[in-house]
Amino acid sequence: MSRKRPVAIAVTALCLLAAGCADSSTETAGDRLPKSGSGAGPGSGAGSGYPVTVENCGEKQTFTKAPERVVVMNGASVAEVSSLLALGLGDRIVANQQSYGRSEVKGRAEAIKALPTGDVKPNEAYDIPREAMLGLRPDLVLSITSYGFDAKNGFATRDDLSSVSANSYISPQGCADDPSRMSVADSHTLLRDLGRIFGVSDRAEKLIAESQKHIDTISAKVDGEKKPNVMVLFSNMVMGGNDFSSIVANGIINDILTKAGGSNAFANSSRNTFADLSKEKVAATSVDALVVVSYNDPDPEAYAEKLLKEFPQWPAAKNSTYTVLSDSIYLGPSNDVAVDKLARTLHPGAF
Secondary structure: OOOOOOHHHHHHHHHHHOOOOOOOEEEEOOOOOOOOOOOOOOOOOEOOOEOEEEEEOOEEEEEOOOOOOEEEOOOOOOHHHHHHHHOOOHHHEEEEOOOOOOOOOOOHHHHHHOOOOOOOOOOOOOOOOHHHHHHOOOOEEEEOOHHHHOHHHOOOOHHHHHHOOOEEEEOOOOOOOOOOOOOHHHHHHHHHHHHHHOOOHHHHHHHHHHHHHHHHHHHHHHOOOOOOEEEEEEOOOOOOOOOEEEEEOOOHHHHHHHHOOOEEOOOOOOOOOEEEEOHHHHHOOOOOEEEEEOOOOOOHHHHHHHHHHHOOOOHHHHHOOEEEEOHHHOOOOOHHHHHHHHHHHHOHHHO
8 A cells, every 4th residue: 555665764754743851941041032123133142132041851052142054854854944944044054854845835845955955965864974963063953853863873962062062952842752742832832942042033923923823713713613533644654564554643733633623533543643553443433534644745645535545435535525734734833824724624614
């Protein structure tokens, strides 16, 4: 049914909905951070709100100015690179390893593709090896989880980076690699932390407020509607031993589904982020709507249609109810887009 992905890619895919520790919090020393257009934008030094200290996964990272040489790790995540672009900080990136190949936000996939890669040859874990990382001379390295700073994977550790005056940041809920706890609030925490680190808190707060307002508006439209049972899975990806091993059971996607007026049909199938299920188990579950998450898949729509033909007993198949999403349904600045698109798929009569 599915083509197999390399094991390292499958492991990294488990970081797609990363979790594990409490939200990171940022403390600012001195005056409040500058507003955009105030004459003290990113990169400003003394008197612009720095130093800024971030408490992140048990470590304190102090920034004396806005980072200028940022490296973004984890090729199966887009949260960090999308957040940087949404904040207008793409020019700070010297090497980016993140891409979904598509996006619900117009122009974002192309913007990500155009970012520099640092001409790095990935290691066996499909990311930037230690020596190459240090050779990039970063002043900030972003990773979706602690996996990106694990020496066992051939990566530079946080101590390695600190020794060359580079800060490091693990995104919210990524400290212990437990992908099941993440929520939309973590997307807002990521934006807020980056806003403070780069001295663009006003931009971050504006994005958060606009996103939350959009989500609240959509949720109000579907409030009181019957919640369809939704199956969410990654297209053409194998991560376990059964026919269906990339079915989402827990994590940020469930929060997004709830806000869109739906429920996860397989939420009770696993305590982990993903459920590894047999074809028989999938066939026996009533699925009202199908959501295919595309990760560098050139034709996820074809995959969705194939599934609906494979399980004609599903209400989703009888009504051809499905949608394809990519970056908006994951940690990042555009969860409101996913809520909107899902709500319109699940409750078209409400719009």
